[in-house]
Amino acid sequence: MNEEGLKKVIKQEAQKIEIRTSANDILERYKVEKMVKKKKPWYLSRPFAYGASAFGVLAIALGIGLGIGLNNHASNTPTIAPAQNAILNQASYEILAAVTSGSVDDGTSSQSMARNLKNAFNPYDTNDVADDNAKLKEAVGAFEQYREMVFDLERKSVSQEFYTPIESDDANYAYAIQISDGLILYYNDASFEDRDEEEVNKTYNASLKDGNKTFDVTLEKTVETEGDEVETEISTKIFTDRQNYVEIKESFEEDSGETEQTYELTKFVNESYQTRIKFERETEGRKTEKKFEIEKDPNYSGSYEYKIKNLNVDNNTFTLNYENKDVNYDGAKYVFNNETIYP
Amino acid sequence: MSTDEILLALRELKKGNMDAFESFYENTKRTTYFGAYAILKDKMLAEDVLQEVYLKFLSMVNEVDESKSIVAFLATMARNMALNVYNKEKRNVELQEGHDDGYEEFKLGERKDFFDRMRLLLNDEEYEIVILHVIDEMKHREIAELLNIPLGSVTWKYNNAIQKLQKGMEDFL
Numbered sequence: 001m002n003e004e005g006l007k008k009v010i011k012q013e014a015q016k017i018e019i020r021t022s023a024n025d026i027l028e029r030y031k032v033e034k035m036v037k038k039k040k041p042w043y044l045s046r047p048f049a050y051g052a053s054a055f056g057v058l059a060i061a062l063g064i065g066l067g068i069g070l071n072n073h074a075s076n077t078p079t080i081a082p083a084q085n086a087i088l089n090q091a092s093y094e095i096l097a098a099v100t101s102g103s104v105d106d107g108t109s110s111q112s113m114a115r116n117l118k119n120a121f122n123p124y125d126t127n128d129v130a131d132d133n134a135k136l137k138e139a140v141g142a143f144e145q146y147r148e149m150v151f152d153l154e155r156k157s158v159s160q161e162f163y164t165p166i167e168s169d170d171a172n173y174a175y176a177i178q179i180s181d182g183l184i185l186y187y188n189d190a191s192f193e194d195r196d197e198e199e200v201n202k203t204y205n206a207s208l209k210d211g212n213k214t215f216d217v218t219l220e221k222t223v224e225t226e227g228d229e230v231e232t233e234i235s236t237k238i239f240t241d242r243q244n245y246v247e248i249k250e251s252f253e254e255d256s257g258e259t260e261q262t263y264e265l266t267k268f269v270n271e272s273y274q275t276r277i278k279f280e281r282e283t284e285g286r287k288t289e290k291k292f293e294i295e296k297d298p299n300y301s302g303s304y305e306y307k308i309k310n311l312n313v314d315n316n317t318f319t320l321n322y323e324n325k326d327v328n329y330d331g332a333k334y335v336f337n338n339e340t341i342y343p
Numbered sequence: 344m345s346t347d348e349i350l351l352a353l354r355e356l357k358k359g360n361m362d363a364f365e366s367f368y369e370n371t372k373r374t375t376y377f378g379a380y381a382i383l384k385d386k387m388l389a390e391d392v393l394q395e396v397y398l399k400f401l402s403m404v405n406e407v408d409e410s411k412s413i414v415a416f417l418a419t420m421a422r423n424m425a426l427n428v429y430n431k432e433k434r435n436v437e438l439q440e441g442h443d444d445g446y447e448e449f450k451l452g453e454r455k456d457f458f459d460r461m462r463l464l465l466n467d468e469e470y471e472i473v474i475l476h477v478i479d480e481m482k483h484r485e486i487a488e489l490l491n492i493p494l495g496s497v498t499w500k501y502n503n504a505i506q507k508l509q510k511g512m513e514d515f516l
Binding site: 001003006007009010011013014015016017019020021023024025026027029030172188189190192193205216 | 359361364365367368369372373376377380386390393394397398401402405406457458461473477478505508509512
């Protein structure tokens with residue numbers, strides 16, 4: 001057989017090879033899991049100094065998420081929303097930054113932070129009773145700094161300057177946002193769109209540049225509309241590599257004047273979640289309920305939580321109820337529930 | 344395979360029209376698959392690499408240079424990813440079996456079909472050159488660039504491989 005004949009046979013044999021992967025398989029994977037470059041995790045390369053940058057990274061991801069999700073722009077382009085809600089999250093982010101800023105290798109700083117938090121809210125033995133006024137006052141005082149932080153951030157809700165749209169200088173991305181000196185988020189129009197009668201799903205590719213470091217960012221937004229009820233979910237992932245990333249899940253639900261908003265921030269190390277922070281805000285008429293939760297060590301089977309009700313924001317009258325089961329420091333879970341009822 | 348179809352699909356993908364992916368994939372998957380298979384000689388691993396190649400491709404579709412061969416571009420990606428997998432697999436087998444040629448022995452036991460026979464007849468470079476030229480339809484010049492060897496070496500090794508196959512694959516031909 002001559003060369004051409006041999007080539008023909010080889011090609012025919014190649015056609016017989018069954019390739020089981022379909023285009024749809026790949027698109028499905030692409031939707032949920034973008035390929036990312038392998039880089040050294042930012043929280044390892046700058047363990048402690050990254051507190052501020054981590055805050056920025058998370059905040060901008062939130063910003064773009066809010067822009068995409070909560071402002072319901074007609075265009076495909078994510079724009080930056082007035083971040084009234086974002087500012088509430090900054091509290092979460094600051095704490096997340098603090099919790100995650102410790103070395104991942106030994107977790108010392110994270111654990112130290114967790115202990116400090118725990119001690120702040122647990123200045124007594126677990127057998128102490130909650131109706132001890134002096135102890136209650138002390139407990140409330142410990143909480144106050146966190147409450148003030150949240151409220152202070154809420155008051156500074158005009159945060160537009162925090163996200164400044166600039167002209168993109170990266171040919172791969174159409175848009176850019178300056179977060180701070182040296183920290184820029186680049187992004188494109190939606191790269192993937194899937195819609196049916198009730199649900200619209202869009203995926204965005206983005207890149208976060210911090211000086212010489214670059215992080216892949218993916219955003220997935222789903223809007224579900226059913227009658228008057230609109231639910232928006234946004235998932236933002238900031239990757240250092242495929243196994244190490246921070247995921248921010250946000251949802252906003254509106255139904256007949258009632259709103260429910262949640263933010264969940266999770267740090268994944270080697271594809272296992274290490275730290276989870278959740279913030280919820282529910283508004284019904286003039287009543288607003290907020291819940292703040294930090295969770296470490298998902299393998300810990302016990303529970304540990306405080307519930308604090310603030311009936312009047314003008315004084316420090318708190319009703320503190322808590323339950324405390326078997327707990328160790330590394331498995332601690334904190335829940336701060338702040339309910340405000342306006343007169 | 345239609346180069347025009349591939350190019351048209353690529354341009355649609357760049358616009359964000361993911362419906363074009365099916366056409367693009369169907370027109371290129373075999374060449375990409377064999378780009379990986381040429382290195383790995385393992386169908387399952389080659390499929391894994393195939394998926395990774397297209398995921399990577401989709402994530403950087405706007406950076407793809409239309410003036411260059413898309414097929415060669417995919418084949419290069421497949422080759423590089425396959426080499427990473429190969430080295431990782433080889434390390435794993437070495438660790439498990441405690442000797443250097445464990446990977447080769449492990450793989451040789453499975454060679455039974457047409458391409459397995461080809462693999463036995465040709466050395467690694469000859470096999471890869473044949474796959475790249477015949478199935479991936481890459482030009483000798485492109486293969487020389489990809490493998491970083493002189494053009495004359497590609498031509499010589501290819502001709503040598505064809506002669507070996509003409510003799511050794513008679514019962515398949």
